[in-house]
Amino acid sequence: ANEGMWFLMHIKRLNYVDMQKMGLQLTPEEIYSVNNASLKDAIVQFGGGCTAEIISNKGLVLTNHHCGYGNIAELSTAENDYLTNGFWAANHKEELKPKNLSVRFFVRMDDVSKRILARVNDEMTELEREAAINQEIAKIEMENNEDGKYTVSVKSFYNGNEFYYFVYQDYTDVRLVGTPPKSIGKFGGDTDNWEWPRHTGDFALFRVYADKDGNPAEYSEDNVPLEPKYHLTTSLKGFKDNDFAMILGYPGRTNRWMPGAGIEQNTNYAYPAWVEASRTSMDVMEKYMKKDQQVNLDYASSYAGIANYWKNRQGMIDALKQHETAKTKYADEKSFQKWASKKKNRKYAEVMPIINDYYKKTNEISRHDNYLRLLLRTRSATIPYRLGKSLEYYAEQNDAKKEELRPKLETEIENLYDGLHLPLERDMLAAQLSLYNEKAHNPASEVAEIAATNGNKVEDWEKYLTTSFQNSIFQSKEKLNAFLDNPDAARLQNDPLYNLSIALLNRYRYKSEEQKEWENDFQRAYRLMVQGMRLQNPDKKYYPDANSTLRLSYGKVNSLPVDERNDAKENYYTTLKGTVAKYQPGDDEFDMPKKLIDLYEKKDFGQYADKDGHLPVNFLSDNDITGGNSGSPVLNGKGELIGLAFDGNIEAMAGDVIFDENLQRTISVDIRYVLFLIDKLAGATHIIDELTLSK
Ligand code: ARG
Structure with a gap:
């Protein structure tokens, strides 16, 4: 089943057998290990609200164009308008530093439910309970931050019934490496936003810088590209309907228990x-x-x-x-x-x-x-x-x-x-x-x-x-x-x-006294409801609601019922042909760069076309994600990068409060489209050379 946003530390116990059956070829330790380099070391939270992944041994960061949007706009002026025209740094020196942008690496996590719940009892008001919990949280944070080297965050799960702590390392010198023009990165605009069939090149590239020892450092000319613990391998092999697909990232918020x-x-x-x-x-x-x-x-x-x-x-x-x-x-x-x-x-x-x-x-x-x-x-x-x-x-x-x-x-x-x-x-x-x-x-x-x-x-x-x-x-x-x-x-x-x-x-x-009382009673009741429902169904496997912590979701590449608006052979992918079919010269949302049309007309797709000679653009999988997962990598059974998640479909918009197996889809950019744009449109072949490709 594709429902669920799972904790990495629980995969081995809860999901591994299922994942293997569906096509996963990695061991649980290759996904999450505290002591050895593993997949999790390549996944970062980007700018606080999105996800990104490290794709080279020089700290190259891939995320969505819409995640870098504010930074790209900030670096643009009416004269040097990178949002409209795109931008590609020819070398490290030309990479651009936005004012505030950081990426957060995940170091480890653990369960502290027992320790925290030992501090509270049923007689407490919700405010007293919160104060007692916060006191214990402050201690846990102190004990694990290694004199400020790490950021530690303790969060509540299952509406206050469980607690886990997360250890992170933050890097604050992050620079823009390249972005397509808005007419590609946001192709389709708000008309196509949340819709399938989709044709958007929603990606941008950044780079993490560190001091010469690899530690986080404020911006300095002396900083060097970070040599990461681990970076993703990028797959040029493509995929087909029903192939295994998993996503690691930072889903923001779901309310699956909402009454x-x-x-x-x-x-x-x-x-x-x-x-x-x-x-x-x-x-x-x-x-x-x-x-x-x-x-x-x-x-x-x-x-x-x-x-x-x-x-x-x-x-x-x-x-x-x-x-x-x-x-x-x-x-x-x-x-x-x-x-x-x-x-x-x-x-x-x-x-x-x-x-x-x-x-x-x-x-x-x-x-x-x-x-x-x-x-x-x-x-x-x-x-x-x-x-x-x-x-x-x-x-x-x-x-x-x-x-x-x-x-x-x-x-x-x-x-x-x-x-x-x-x-x-x-x-x-x-x-x-x-x-x-x-x-x-x-x-x-x-x-x-x-x-x-x-x-x-x-x-x-x-x-x-x-x-x-x-x-x-x-x-x-x-x-x-x-x-x-x-x-x-x-x-x-x-x-x-x-x-x-x-x-x-x-x-x-402002809150009236009365309102404060209602909230006190509600909070307590909501916590007990979740606790009770879990007791009522002791055999069910539960995953916690999203709350901006790292999760894994697994499923498969998966079509939606045939849609006459999509001219691809099957309704799980779109191609550049479909993009050109939407082209409206001069339109704010559906314009296209002339060079992209030329490449299309010459069928100059290089090594990025599929077997039938089409250039793949976007695709669907049935992974369980939500806002905040934007920029997350879509990985095949070997853990190789096949796409970049950037949206969900409007038919499944109830997904944040109830998961629908049949309707819920993740919309992603095919990594072959990303590479084609870097290589053929931008001519930034030095970036292709930086990647680890699997052909
Ligand atoms: N709907 C996407 C999300 O919330 C954002 C897409 C941005 N693109 C756009 N055309 N507004 O993850």
Whole structure:
């Protein structure tokens, strides 16, 4: 069965026999070993939210274009626009260092459930429980970080029923080596995002640098490419339908235990708010991004992030309703309730009623929270709050202390205002405030007051904010620096943007006493529900929900039912022929570089074509992954790289709360397409030479 995101340390006991039957040829130790180099040493978490893999003995890192998107945009200017035109470093010297980018290697993990659970008891409130657990976690982190060499993270699994610690090593000097133009890396844009058949060259290359001893080091010209413990072999051999495929990576979040009532809360309250507020921001951003290429680059990454989940959340609403997922969950809960009503399971008898009651009480709150959450992604809504507290403190100090504090504040201001476009910010904030005040359940009272006086139409807010920006020191970094010259705490306290920002963030953090109580009861009930359901089904093999820890998922290359939009022979792959069929010259999403069309017309595919002479582009496998797995390697039975995972299909969007064997697919770039683009399109043959190829 292909369901499951497994811990590497459990594979040997839980999955190995099954994996071997399906085609795995490696030993468990070749996948995960604490003392010897193994596959796990080639898998890194990239930039905190994605996955990547090491593919050469010189620290070459392969990940998705959409994972490097923000870094590529940041390194681009309207004149040197790598996002639009692509970029290829001819040698190490030309590789480009983005401001903040790190990769995280996984060293080892272990189970600390017994140790942590020994600190808690059933009489504790959830807050007391959390405090006791955090105390023990701090100790475990201290004991394992080897004087700061490693980062140690202890996380809860199965909703607080088990705990594992993870030891990592972080490298912070990571540089861009090469990227295709956006017309390849994001071919199909938001129209094709989350869809199959797909034709995207979603990859980019980076390199990890270290000091001369191979240790992590801040950026320096003296740093050298990292010689990794292990790097992947890249396969040119291709694969066919039903071949074994496994994926190692960092899935972000799943909620496979989510109760039916939670699903209904999301589909009816929380997600519709998310979708509407996202669309509101996207409309404003689009208007300004179209007009000015620099604005386009400055907001590219935040737009893509919002657009990605705008489509995802609508897809989830549709899929969850269509499959009546809540009903499936209610049926499980009914059988659980029956089990829980038995005398010996009394501890669990009240669990479901408490959970259902909680969702009933928090439906409107969940709607409010998502409107506000999306509003707060407008940078001008949060910057005044973030800076204001430090500025107030600064204003109260004597001259010597001010002198000392100033450089740090100046850097912070510089960073926060870098690439901030005020007209866009004002209009986005106006649109969001108007929506929030109209649609959210119980919006911040300050916002309601302003609307009552000035009106709640978008234009009313634009007018109000135009004046506010003019009267605010947060209008520009020039005004902020002038404030640093002549600080005046009273002026700050009357600053309209500062006060608005405080009101919004206070509302975001506010919880009534009643609400805190509901949450306490809910958290406890949810933990017991998961515990109880596992006891109810003692023979079932369980895997923990995704929470940004390293997992392995195994399955096979697997078609979807025939789709007339795909012109490949079978519906588990696409080819460059299909890409060209989607080509729309000059279109924002479906344009293609002329050179790629030329290569297609000459059939100049080199060693990368399949047996029939087609150039493979994307393919499907039935692995269980989610957001955060982006950039993960797809490996064959020998552990060789055959592709790069980058998406899931919209039909299976219910996957984060329920796994559907028949529908759930991973969409990946075929590694042969990646190599073809590096070799034939970019002419970067020195990179091909750097790889370990299996032909
Ligand atoms: N849906 C993908 C994910 O969340 C991101 C794809 C980015 N591409 C795009 N066209 N927006 O992993």
